[in-house]
Structures are given as C-alpha cells and as structure tokens.
Amino acid sequence: MSEAVANAPQTITSRQDPRFEVTLYKHVGVENAHTLDYYLQHGGYENAKKALSMQPTEVVDLVKASGLRGRGGAGFPTGLKWSFMPPNDGRQRYVVCNADESEPGSCKDRYLMEDDPHQLIEGMMIAGHAIEATKGVLYIRGEYHHAYERLNQAIEDARARGILGDNALGTGVAFDLILHRGAGAYICGEETALMNSFEGLRANPRLKPPFPAQAGVYGKPTTINNVTSLASVVHIIGKGPEWFASMGTEDSKGIHHLQISGGVNKPGVFEVPMGITYREAIYDLAGGPSTPAKAFIPGGTSCPLFPFDDEHLDLPMEYASVAKAGSMLGTGGLIVIPEDQCIVDAMYNLTRFYAHESCGKCTPCREGISTWLPMMFRKLLEGHGTPEDVTLMEDMVKNSRGTAFCPLADACAWPVQTSIERFRDEYEHLAHHGTPKHAPKSRWSA
Amino acid sequence: MNELTTLRPYFEDKPAVLEEILGRYPEEGKRSAVMPLLWEVQRAERYISEARVAEIADILGLHATEVKGVMSFYSTYHGEPVGKHHVQVCSTLSCKLAGSDELCDHLVERLGVVPGETRADGQVSLQKVECLGSCTTAPVVQINDTYYERVGRARADQLVDAIEQDNLPAPWRERYGDNAGLGSAQDGAPGQDEANGQEEASAQDATAASHAEAAASAESAVAAAGDDAANGEDAAKGNDASEGGPA
Ligand SMILES: Cc1cc2nc3c(=O)[nH]c(=O)nc-3n(C[C@H](O)[C@H](O)[C@H](O)COP(=O)(O)O)c2cc1C
Ligand code: SF4
Ligand code: FES
Numbered sequence: 009m010s011e012a013v014a015n016a017p018q019t020i021t022s023r024q025d026p027r028f029e030v031t032l033y034k035h036v037g038v039e040n041a042h043t044l045d046y047y048l049q050h051g052g053y054e055n056a057k058k059a060l061s062m063q064p065t066e067v068v069d070l071v072k073a074s075g076l077r078g079r080g081g082a083g084f085p086t087g088l089k090w091s092f093m094p095p096n097d098g099r100q101r102y103v104v105c106n107a108d109e110s111e112p113g114s115c116k117d118r119y120l121m122e123d124d125p126h127q128l129i130e131g132m133m134i135a136g137h138a139i140e141a142t143k144g145v146l147y148i149r150g151e152y153h154h155a156y157e158r159l160n161q162a163i164e165d166a167r168a169r170g171i172l173g174d175n176a177l178g179t180g181v182a183f184d185l186i187l188h189r190g191a192g193a194y195i196c197g198e199e200t201a202l203m204n205s206f207e208g209l210r211a212n213p214r215l216k217p218p219f220p221a222q223a224g225v226y227g228k229p230t231t232i233n234n235v236t237s238l239a240s241v242v243h244i245i246g247k248g249p250e251w252f253a254s255m256g257t258e259d260s261k262g263i264h265h266l267q268i269s270g271g272v273n274k275p276g277v278f279e280v281p282m283g284i285t286y287r288e289a290i291y292d293l294a295g296g297p298s299t300p301a302k303a304f305i306p307g308g309t310s311c312p313l314f315p316f317d318d319e320h321l322d323l324p325m326e327y328a329s330v331a332k333a334g335s336m337l338g339t340g341g342l343i344v345i346p347e348d349q350c351i352v353d354a355m356y357n358l359t360r361f362y363a364h365e366s367c368g369k370c371t372p373c374r375e376g377i378s379t380w381l382p383m384m385f386r387k388l389l390e391g392h393g394t395p396e397d398v399t400l401m402e403d404m405v406k407n408s409r410g411t412a413f414c415p416l417a418d419a420c421a422w423p424v425q426t427s428i429e430r431f432r433d434e435y436e437h438l439a440h441h442g443t444p445k446h447a448p449k450s451r452w453s454a
Numbered sequence: 455m456n457e458l459t460t461l462r463p464y465f466e467d468k469p470a471v472l473e474e475i476l477g478r479y480p481e482e483g484k485r486s487a488v489m490p491l492l493w494e495v496q497r498a499e500r501y502i503s504e505a506r507v508a509e510i511a512d513i514l515g516l517h518a519t520e521v522k523g524v525m526s527f528y529s530t531y532h533g534e535p536v537g538k539h540h541v542q543v544c545s546t547l548s549c550k551l552a553g554s555d556e557l558c559d560h561l562v563e564r565l566g567v568v569p570g571e572t573r574a575d576g577q578v579s580l581q582k583v584e585c586l587g588s589c590t591t592a593p594v595v596q597i598n599d600t601y602y603e604r605v606g607r608a609r610a611d612q613l614v615d616a617i618e619q620d621n622l623p624a625p626w627r628e629r630y631g632d633n634a635g636l637g638s639a640q641d642g643a644p645g646q647d648e649a650n651g652q653e654e655a656s657a658q659d660a661t662a663a664s665h666a667e668a669a670a671s672a673e674s675a676v677a678a679a680g681d682d683a684a685n686g687e688d689a690a691k692g693n694d695a696s697e698g699g700p701a
Contacts, residue, residue, distance in 0.1 A: 030632055037635030100480070112546045112585035119633040143480070150493075150530050151586055153599035154625065186478055191489060191528035194584065208485035208514075210527045226482045268631075269548035269589040276590050276631025293631065309547060341589065343548055357550050361584050367527075452553025452560075452593070453606040 028255075031247075031263065032239050033279045036123040042158050044165040047126040053171055055246040059134040060179040067138035071241060074249035075261030079116075080106055080197075080234030081308065081339050083260075083327050086241070092221040093139045093229055101141035102225040104206075104232040105132055107148040107155075108190055108197035111308035112361060113341025116265040116277055117235035121148070121155035124239075125162035131238030133176060133183050134245055139231045142182040147202050150191040159187055194365035198414055199232045201367065212369045213414040236265055256282030260326035264340055268294040271301055271346040280325075286314075287321035290344060300347040303430070306330060307338020309358050310419030312426040316344070334426070350444040351431040355424050356385035362420035370413035376404055377417045381424070388435065391442030398435045402428045463509050464495055472513070485514055488524050492531050500540075501532040529583070537572045537579035539617045541565070542596040545582040548589035557593050557610055558582060564614045578617060591628040603628040 035041035035050065047053070059067050072087030093101065105128065109117040121128060132144045148156055163185050166172045176183040188206055190196045196205045200214035203225050224230020240262065244252050252262040260282040266289050269275045273295030280289065286306065290296065301316040306325075312335040314320035323329050330337050345354060363378035384401050387393045405421040405428075412418065428435055437445040465472045471494065479486040488510065495506045502525060504518075511518040525531045543549075543558045558580075562568055565578050572579040588594040591603035595613065602613060603626050616622045629635070 033632040036633050037629050039635075100482075109587050110585060113548055113589050114585075115587045115589055118587045119629075123633075149587065150528070151583075151596060154601070186486075188478075188486070189489065189493060191493070192530035192583070193528050205489070206486055207483060208488035208524060210523055226480075267590050269592060270551045274630055275592070276629070277633040279632045343551070343589070346551070349551065354547060354550070357545070357547050361546050364529075364584055448555075450553065450556060451551060452556040454608055 028281055030279045031243050032120065032124075032127070032236065032265070033277070035127075036119045038123065041123050042125055042162065044126060044162065044169065044171075047124075051246075052126050053130055053177060055242050056130045056133045056137075056171075057177050057179065059245045060137050060177060060181045062137075064138050064140050067134060067245070070249050071138065071244055074244040074252040075256075076237065076240055076244060076252060077260065077327065078234055079236035079240070079265070079339070081111065081310070081336075083337060086233060086237050089221075089233070090135070090139050090231055092219070093231060094221065096140045100143060100226070100228050101139060102228055102230040103132055103136040103139055103141040103144045104199075104202070104220075104225060104230055105144065105146045105235060105238055106197060106199065106202060106232055107146060107152070107235045108194075108202060109152075109235070109339075110149055110194040110197050110365075111310060111339050111341060112358070113267060113269060113305060113308045113343045114339040115267050116340060118152055118155055119277060120235055120239055121152065122158055125155070125159045126166065127239050127242055128159070128235055129162055129166055129172070129185065131241045132185065133172070134241050135231065135233060135238055136183050137181055139229075141229075141231070142184070144183065144185040145206055145225060146185055146187045147196070147206055148187065148189055149196070150189050156187070156189055163187055193367075194361075195367045195414075195416060198416065201414070202232070203230070210367075212367050215413075257324065257326045259328040260337070264325055264337075266293070266325075267339075267341045268344070269341070270304075270344040271298050271349075272296065272344050273298045283324045283326050285322050285324055286342070289325070289342065290321065294344075297344055297346070301344050302347040302349075303345040303351070303427075305341075305343040305345070305423065306335050308341040309343070309361070309423060310415075311336045311338045312422045313345070313430070315430055348446045348449055350446045350448070351427050351434045352385065352388060352438055352444065353448070355427045356382065356389060358423055359385055359420060362416065366416060370417075372408045372412040373414075373417035376408045377412075377420045380404065381420070388438045389444070391438070393439045393442075395436055395439045398428065398432070398439055401435075461505075464498070464506055465509065465513065476513075485516065488514060488516070488521060492521075492525055496531055499535075500538075501535040503533075535572065535576070536581075537567075538577050538620075539622070540579045540581065540598050541613075541617070542581045542583040542586075543569075544584070544586045544588070544592070544594045544596070546585035546589075548585070549592040549594055552592035552604075553606075554593040557595070557605060560607070560610055561595075561614065564611070565617065577620075590630070590633075597622060600625045602626045 040046050068087055068090045076086045077083040078086055107117055107121060136144050171177055172184050174182045190205060193211055195201045196211045198213050199220060201211040204214060205211035206225060220230040220232055256262050262282055264280055264282045266278045266280055268289060272290060275294060278293045303313045303316055305311055305313045314335055323333055325337060327337050359382050363382045366373050366378035368374045381404060384397055388397060405425045409418050409421045434445045475490045476487050491510045492502055495502050507521050508518045511521045543554060545554050561580060565580060567573040567578055567580045569580050569582045586594050586596055588601055588603055593605050595602045595605050
C-alpha cells in the first residue's frame with residue numbers, strides 16, 4: 009500500500025491539475041460535443057480506424073497491457089475477459105455494452121452517453137473488433153431518455169457516414185449496433201439478466217456457467233462491458249497502454265470516475281487518476297462534508313460502508329487496498345452520510361431499494377432480503393423492535409450472503425451488515441427507546 | 455385519445471413504425487422487439503391496455519401471458535393510465551440525503567395526489583421511484599421523459615406551477631465537477647438559467663452557488679480556490695487534512 013500511495017499524485021484537483029489531463033470527460037458538458045461533426049473535428053474515430061486495421065489479438069494485447077479493469081463494479085480485467093472468447097467458428101458474436109447504470113450513487117455513464125455518445129460507439133467498435141463480433145448491443149436503462157435519444161441520433165449519423173456498417177470506416181470490417189432500452193429494473197444491470205431482458209424474457213439472472221463468452225446473447229459468444237470501460241479503450245488505443253498504465257497504482261491502473269453525493273459541499277462527477285485517497289476526493293474535489301459526517305459508502309450502495317475516520321479517508325482508491333479494508337471500489341459512486349442522519353433509517357432506505365429490485369427468483373433474496381428484512385427495519389423504526397431483533401437482523405444478512413442466486417442479495421446484505429457492526433448503538437437505541445438516536449432533520453434546501 | 459382509436463389495433467395504421475422496430479433485431483431474436491413495442495404503445499397512450507398486450511403478442515407470435523409477464527417485470531410499463539404529467543420523485547439514498555422525503559410530501563400537498571395515484575382530472579400522477587442516476591444533482595424529479603435536477607423548495611413550487619399551467623420547462627440540468635464542461639459556461643449553465651429564472655439568487659443554497667461560480671468561471675481552478683476561501687471552516691479542514699495525509 010505504501011508503494012501505491014507513493015505513486016499517487018500529492019494532491020490532485022482533477023481537471024484543475026496540470027499534471028492530469030481529463031480524457032474521457034474532456035468533452036462532457038461542452039455544447040454540441042455530442043454531434044458527429046464535433047467528434048470528427050476532435051479526432052473522433054481515428055482510434056477505431058487504427059484498431060480496426062490491427063489484428064484482433066493485437067487489440068486484446070494492448071488492452072491487457074493497459075491494466076484496465078471493468079468499471080461496472082466488479083473490476084474484472086478487461087483484456088483478460090476479451091481473451092475468454094472462444095475461437096471464431098463463424099457463428100454470430102456479440103459485444104454488449106452495459107448501460108443500465110442503476111447502482112444508487114452512480115451516474116458517470118449517463119454524462120458520457122449524453123454528451124459524448126460517439127466516444128462510446130467508437131469504444132464498442134474497437135471492442136467488437138477485438139473479440140471479432142460484428143454486432144453490438146447497447147442496453148440502456150429506460151429512464152435515460154436524453155441519452156437514448158442522443159445515442160440513437162449518433163448511431164444513425166455514424167451509419168449515414170459509413171462509420172458503422174458492412175465496411176466500417178472503410179476498413180473492410182463489419183460492425184453495427186442495436187440500441188435497446190430497459191424499463192426500470194436494477195437487476196437488468198446484472199449481465200445475464202440483461203441478456204434475458206434484451207431477448208424479450210423476464211430479466212431473471214441466468215445460471216453461470218455457461219458464461220457469456222460461451223453462450224450469451226441468443227446463446228452466442230458474447231462479451232459484456234460497462235460504458236466507462238468501453239470508452240476507456242478508445243484512449244488506450246489512441247494514447248497507448250503505457251499512458252493508461254502510467255496512472256494509478258500497480259494494482260489499479262488508469263483513471264477512475266468518482267461520483268460524489270450525499271453530505272458534501274460540492275457534489276459532482278470527477279475524473280481522477282486511480283490511487284488518490286478518499287480524503288483528497290471528498291475534501292479537495294467535493295469541497296468537504298457539508299455537515300459533520302460519520303460514514304461513507306465508497307463505490308455505490310452495494311458496498312460495505314466505511315466510518316468517516318482517518319484510517320478510511322486515507323485509503324488510496326485502488327481495488328486491493330479498498331478490498332483489504334473490507335469494502336469495494338465498486339462503481340465509484342461515493343455517498344457521504346452525515347453524523348445526524350439516523351443510520352437505521354438510511355439502511356432501511358437501501359433495503360427498500362433492493363427489496364423493490366429483487367427479481368424474486370431465489371428464496372434467500374425473495375423471502376429474506378425483500379420481505380423479512382424491510383419488515384424488521386419497519387418494526388425497529390416504528391418503535392416496536394427489541395435488541396434480539398437487531399441480532400436477528402445481523403444474523404439474517406450474514407446468512408443471506410453467498411446463498412442467493414445472484415449478487416443482488418449480497419449487495420443489500422453488505423451495507424446493512426456493516427452498518428450494524430459499526431453503528432450498533434443506533435440500532436440498539438431504537439430497540440431500547442423506540443426513538444432514533446438522531447431525529448429526522450430537514451435536509452431540503454431552498 | 456378517443457374510444458375509436460383505442461379500439462383499433464395500435465399498429466394498424468403505423469406499418470412503418472412496426473417495421474422499423476422489428477427490423478432492429480436479427481431473425482434469431484424476433485422476440486427482442488417486445489420491449490420496444492411496449493414502449494411505443496406506452497409513449498403514445500400513457501399505459502398499455504390488455505388489448506395492446508394481445509396485439510403485441512399477436513405480432514410476435516407469443517401468448518398474451520408471455521407479453522404480460524415481461525411487462526409486469528418492469529416498473530415503467532403501466533397497466534393503468536397515468537396522468538398527463540407523470541411526476542416521478544427519486545427516493546433513494548442520495549436524494550433522501552438531499553431532502554427527497556420532504557420534497558415528495560410537498561408535492562403531495564401541492565398537487566393533491568398521493569404517490570402511486572393519478573389525480574381525478576387525469577392531469578397528474580405522482581410516483582416515488584428508485585435512483586435515477588443523477589445522484590450528484592439530488593434531489594431529482596423526472597416528469598415524463600425529462601429530468602429536473604437539484605429540486606429545492608423554490609424549484610419544486612416552480613414545477614408545480616408549470617404542471618398546473620400545462621407548460622413544463624426544458625430540462626434542468628445541473629453540472630458540477632468534470633461534467634460541467636471545460637471550465638466555461640457550457641451545458642450546465644444554460645440549464646440553470648432556465649431553471650432558476652428570477653428566483654436564482656434567493657433559491658440558491660451554498661452548493662448550487664458554488665456550482666454556478668465554477669461553471670461560469672473560465673478558470674475553474676481559480677473558482678475552486680475562491681470557493682474554498684468562501685467556505686472558511688470547511689476549507690481549512692480540507693487543507694489541513696490533505697497536508698496531513700500520507701500522500
Ligand atoms: C445486481 C447487479 C447490478 C449490476 N448493475 C450494473 C450496471 O448497472 N452497469 C454495469 O456496467 N454493470 C453492472 N453490474 C455488473 C455487471 O454484471 C458486469 O459485471 C459488468 O457490466 C461487466 O462490465 P465491466 O467488466 O466492464 O465492468 C451489475 C451487477 C449486479 C450483480
Ligand atoms: S438474489 Fe435476488 S435478484 Fe438475484 S436471482 Fe435471487 S431473487 Fe433474483
Ligand atoms: S439517489 Fe436519486 S438519483 Fe440517485
């Protein structure tokens with residue numbers, strides 16, 4: 009970890025720091041950046057041209073060398089995932105972009121798609137070529153109308169100019185895209201549920217194996233990646249894997265997108281090199297806590313929460329260090345929880361979310377996470393709970409981990425379990441007194 | 455929408471629309487068209503009736519129950535008509551921490567409709583929804599297709615008035631940080647202008663004010679430094695903290 013920290017910049021202020029060049033977000037927020045003309049004027053599709061004239065395996069090797077790990081939450085090495093595709097036997101192959109972005113706290117993909125849709129299309133073309141897929145599926149969550157419309161237009165424009173099609177960019181390689189909208193279901197972000205949803209089935213996760221590389225979309229070899237992972241690939245081709253690998257730490261290379269929300273002065277999305285500390289992020293970028301804070305969720309609500317203390321604030325943002333400290337880098341959706349926020353109420357809010365989003369396929373999640381757990385929370389919050397209930401809740405979330413069909417149940421269990429471990433006094437206060445330790449407070453601004 | 459058009463098959467006089475949707479998917483995946491067909495109907499009629507479900511099933515060679523099964527899986531397809539203005543208030547954690555509970559209560563009071571219901575005049579439906587992917591600009595309200603971000607008290611009232619006058623504003627898009635453009639008054643700023651109008655000065659909290667400052671400044675670094683100075687106590691904490699850090 010000390011080596012990791014040594015590599016990290018002293019202090020970074022993201023876009024304001026001359027030592028760091030914002031890349032993926034460079035054109036986000038710029039007027040008309042979403043148009044094909046703007047994109048072409050700024051070097052658009054040059055990297056795809058370059059990649060499509062290489063051998064697919066060369067592209068895979070470049071991405072492997074960059075050290076890019078998936079930005080959808082799990083952090084699986086992207087190049088390695090691509091190399092799992094079976095040899096091309098002439099069957100249709102698919103590259104899928106996971107743009108379901110529904111993990112509470114996360115919004116990095118949305119801005120990329122709204123303001124720089126061609127960057128994502130270019131990333132999908134490169135990924136498609138690397139895994140020899142001539143078709144791409146872009147699955148976007150239903151609520152993102154604006155992004156959907158921009159992507160739709162971008163795809164049409166790219167087709168009209170021969171960027172997409174049978175002879176993409178004049179390279180002789182075929183590539184085209186299907187844009188598909190979800191309709192409000194968090195579980196569709198889980199890769200196999202997404203494929204079922206795309207195929208017009210109910211979005212229950214599928215049993216793995218077979219993995220998507222063997223049998224994905226329509227049973228065909230498929231690779232699925234997150235929006236930000238795919239957009240990163242464009243620049244790995246353009247600037248070289250060394251550029252990407254020069255940022256961050258041994259374990260976590262490149263750039264990271266932090267989405268900071270909750271009790272901070274300046275919530276926002278920040279592109280940063282991997283390896284900066286949570287303290288730098290929260291204080292230097294997000295202006296510090298707006299009111300004293302007691303906890304933060306480092307990477308979207310499916311992560312165990314950290315207390316807001318020196319030990320955790322000084323953790324570098326890299327997969328290994330955060331995992332060692334007991335949580336996950338996740339999607340980079342960082343939520344700061346104020347001191348005067350009842351933690352039980354906050355965790356009930358999350359439990360309700362997961363309960364609502366459970367697909368109902370397996371018992372631990374359907375009966376435990378989405379039925380009993382919210383009931384227990386309500387019992388406590390309504391003042392009828394007992395200390396035994398707290399123990400029971402802890403037991404229940406511990407036992408639901410690892411027993412459910414897909415990671416959604418764990419995603420709920422983690423924050424709840426860690427909140428009981430770290431803030432047991434608040435749960436017990438409710439159990440003993442029937443009232444929360446921190447009374448509800450007005451948080452709504454003018 | 456009059457009775458007759460409801461009774462006629464939706465796609466009967468829209469062969470081009472139907473063909474475009476079906477044409478998106480390869481032969482092996484005809485069934486994939488079920489979601490876009492549901493979307494198409496819902497966007498036109500604001501809900502999907504049993505008759506439409508049967509029609510879609512027919513088109514795709516499926517059973518109506520199969521289509522119903524898909525439809526019922528998702529929270530944004532509605533089996534009952536929703537109001538002309540479908541007001542969706544995000545209630546997940548980041549929005550909660552920005553006051554979405556009070557925001558929702560306020561909308562209940564002012565719009566005269568409770569979450570999950572449509573007002574008798576058919577103009578407004580209110581619904582609590584889960585994270586809309588706009589957590590850094592919480593609290594967020596989505597009305598039909600459009601996001602309204604950082605909806606404080608003043609803005610909530612502005613929205614209510616706009617709904618009652620049937621004249622909704624363009625999206626209120628808020629940006630701070632690297633999604634605010636290259637330090638100049640870009641995408642974020644116009645949204646904010648439209649949104650705030652005259653109320654701008656009074657409606658701003660500290661956060662939004664610093665946002666405007668950062669977005670409007672040609673040199674964000676300067677703006678950020680200025681903010682820090684203005685924030686006094688917090689900024690001092692921040693500086694101490696980062697100097698004391700292991701970096
Ligand atoms: C319940 C659940 C929800 C998920 N939601 C998303 C999502 O919204 N976006 C995403 O990219 N990945 C999501 N994932 C992770 C995906 O399953 C998959 O790992 C990811 O898309 C792979 O892309 P990457 O390797 O580029 O990160 C989710 C996983 C689970 C279990
Ligand atoms: S864990 Fe929950 S979401 Fe996942 S398969 Fe089981 S019921 Fe469905
Ligand atoms: S929690 Fe409301 S937009 Fe994410």
